[in-house]
Amino acid sequence: MADLRSDTVTKPTAAMRTSMAEAEVGDDVFGDDPTVIALERHAAQLFGHEAALFAPSGTMANQIALQLVVPRGLELLAGADAHVVTYELGAAAALGGISTRTWPSVGAVLDVEQITAMIRPAGYPSVPTAAIAVEQTHNLGGGGVTSLETLRALRVAADNAGVALHCDGARIWHAHIADGVPLDAYGSVFDTLSVCLSKGLGAPVGSLIIGSADKIAQARVLRKRLGGGMRQVGILAAAGQYALDNHLTRLAEDHTRARHLAEALEPYGVVEAAQVRTNLVPLDLSKAPLDAPSLAAAAAERGVFIAAMLPRVARLVTHLDLTDADVEKAASVLGELLS
Secondary structure, eight states, X not given: OEEOSOGGGOOOOHHHHHHHHTOOOOOGGGTOOHHHHHHHHHHHHHTXXXXXXXXXXXXXXXXXXXXXXXXXXXXXXXXXXXHHHHSSTTHHHHHHOOEEEEEOOOTTOOOHHHHHHHOOOSOTTSOOEEEEEEESSBTTTTTBOOOHHHHHHHHHHHHHHTXXXXXXXXXXXXXXXXXXXXXXXXXXXXXXXXXXXXXXXXXXXXXXXXXXXXXXXXXXXXXXXXXXXXXXXXXXHHHHHHHHHHSSTTXXXXXXXXXXXXXXXXXXXXXXXXXXXXXXXXXEOTXXXXXXXXXXXXXXXXXXXXXXXXXXXXXXXXXXXXXXXXXXXXXXXXXXXXX
């Protein structure tokens, strides 16, 4: 079986399991789990911020971060296909009382002037804009990377308007490897970030909220309120620390395999290999003989698992648990089905 549905399907390596079994633990609700504390300090330092908070999921991390920068009843701007507004079940509104407004999405490509023009100042009857959310890398944008230059321009615009910037950085590690941008350079752009440990890095559970010491103190309260307070969670934090220490630079291997897949499938008119820069390979099936659910079902019968994202869009994701042989099998099976 070659499972390319997501990089969330990765399993802890033997060495990661050993680090989990040997982790020193405490009670994180009381703030005395030493392994969690070490992970949070490390992550904050990587991004050049004061503090971080371990959370059980990326959605919780995003929603806590959004509540930090958008007071109830105010507005968040985001791309129309951003994860925070498409795949988190309306949590911003349901849990945070946050109004959202979106710009037409073109993946990781941001039009700073367009976004700036959308910012609403305080004053009746409009809902004031409090923050802008950016996804790095961009999931539905095929793992696209927004350039540091663009992000810095957006930071200037946000500062001029007095609004905050949040980064949904679930796969920001891939942007760091693809463009060689230091993590603290990304950190300098954003007021808050959420970063995931359980996708490409291969940890079984966990994300981190990153920001100022004051914001992370507030985040700890919000996490408890949402049911995210955990006890001897150092067992999981140890997996995240192991991932940061051992699995970050190897993401380049996933990028290479993704590009190989894209090049193999490009002749079928479903992907432009030059656009694949990280570990996501989007397949545009608008002119293909099969729609996405049909392609996914047929591929699964042949031992290749892919994700049907939209009726005519499928996604392949390379990750830690895939071998070169798995990639070759996927290319062969999908090529046969698309021909």
